[in-house]
Amino acid sequence: MADQPAVAVLGTGTMGAPMARNLAAAGLPVRVWNRSQEKADPLADAGAQVAGSPAEAVEGAGVILTMLFDAEAVVETMESVAGAIGPDVVWVQASTVGLAGEQRLRTLADELGVTYVDAPVLGTRQPAEKGALVVLAAGPPEARERVQPVFDAVGGRTMWVADEAGAATRLKLVSNAFVLTVLEGVAQSLSMARALGLDPALFLQAVEGGAMDAPYVRLKGAAMLSGELEAAFSLSGAYKDAGLIEEAMRTHGVDTAVVQAIRAHQSRSIAAGHGDADMAATYLER
Numbered sequence: 001m002a003d004q005p006a007v008a009v010l011g012t013g014t015m016g017a018p019m020a021r022n023l024a025a026a027g028l029p030v031r032v033w034n035r036s037q038e039k040a041d042p043l044a045d046a047g048a049q050v051a052g053s054p055a056e057a058v059e060g061a062g063v064i065l066t067m068l069f070d071a072e073a074v075v076e077t078m079e080s081v082a083g084a085i086g087p088d089v090v091w092v093q094a095s096t097v098g099l100a101g102e103q104r105l106r107t108l109a110d111e112l113g114v115t116y117v118d119a120p121v122l123g124t125r126q127p128a129e130k131g132a133l134v135v136l137a138a139g140p141p142e143a144r145e146r147v148q149p150v151f152d153a154v155g156g157r158t159m160w161v162a163d164e165a166g167a168a169t170r171l172k173l174v175s176n177a178f179v180l181t182v183l184e185g186v187a188q189s190l191s192m193a194r195a196l197g198l199d200p201a202l203f204l205q206a207v208e209g210g211a212m213d214a215p216y217v218r219l220k221g222a223a224m225l226s227g228e229l230e231a232a233f234s235l236s237g238a239y240k241d242a243g244l245i246e247e248a249m250r251t252h253g254v255d256t257a258v259v260q261a262i263r264a265h266q267s268r269s270i271a272a273g274h275g276d277a278d279m280a281a282t283y284l285e286r
Contacts, residue, residue, distance in 0.1 A: 005062020016067035026153035055084035071101025098244030118165035138168035238279035
């Protein structure tokens with residue numbers, strides 16, 4: 001699309017790489033950068049331009065998309081490109097950074113003189129590969145037309161939450177709290193079945209097709225039982241997100257007992273060496 005501005009994707013890990021690939025497949029000019037360049041290099045075959053630095057990636061870009069591990073990584077990366085950002089740039093911030101992190105990034109956007117769109121996504125590696133993420137977006141209405149082609153390329157649905165940045169991050173934390181609760185519930189029931197002398201697979205069979213069934217329950221339950229735990233979203237990333245959820249709950253007076261228990265189980269599995277495995281690895285150390 002010759003009339004579309006170049007999109008600079010900063011961060012090409014589990015989520016950023018398939019997002020960049022789908023942007024290129026949609027015909028958008030794409031530049032990519034990753035701290036470990038070997039994770040960005042394969043995207044050249046998809047039509048992306050691989051940059052040696054964040055500044056090189058954003059030079060001349062009309063949209064900057066950040067998909068990095070945490071707020072510190074986003075701040076460090078965006079501060080490093082301050083002199084390379086052109087005029088009239090929209091920053092699409094898709095990393096999960098929590099409430100305080102999002103406010104910090106919003107302030108940084110003002111300092112950099114860019115239009116800021118708060119746009120975390122729902123989904124893991126497989127939906128990212130299929131371009132089927134749900135984009136939660138919040139930002140000024142005048143930016144919507146410019147960023148919609150980006151959202152259409154990476155997502156199956158865009159939900160504009162509010163005109164003010166921050167609302168999308170809040171909804172992302174709410175949604176992730178539910179995901180982690182479901183995951184923990186599945187792990188607990190499988191562990192309980194095993195402890196009671198049952199084949200844990202019987203639990204998945206019992207709920208199949210009923211009101212308690214869901215594709216996610218079967219997907220993660222099967223992964224737990226098979227031990228096939230290649231990361232669709234890493235346990236260490238889920239632990240980071242759970243910490244952001246706990247912080248938001250505590251700050252706003254919501255009971256944190258459930259998320260504290262979830263983090264304790266995650267921490268035990270990470271300590272046992274499963275941090276790079278899928279977040280379903282929380283099942284392993286019980």
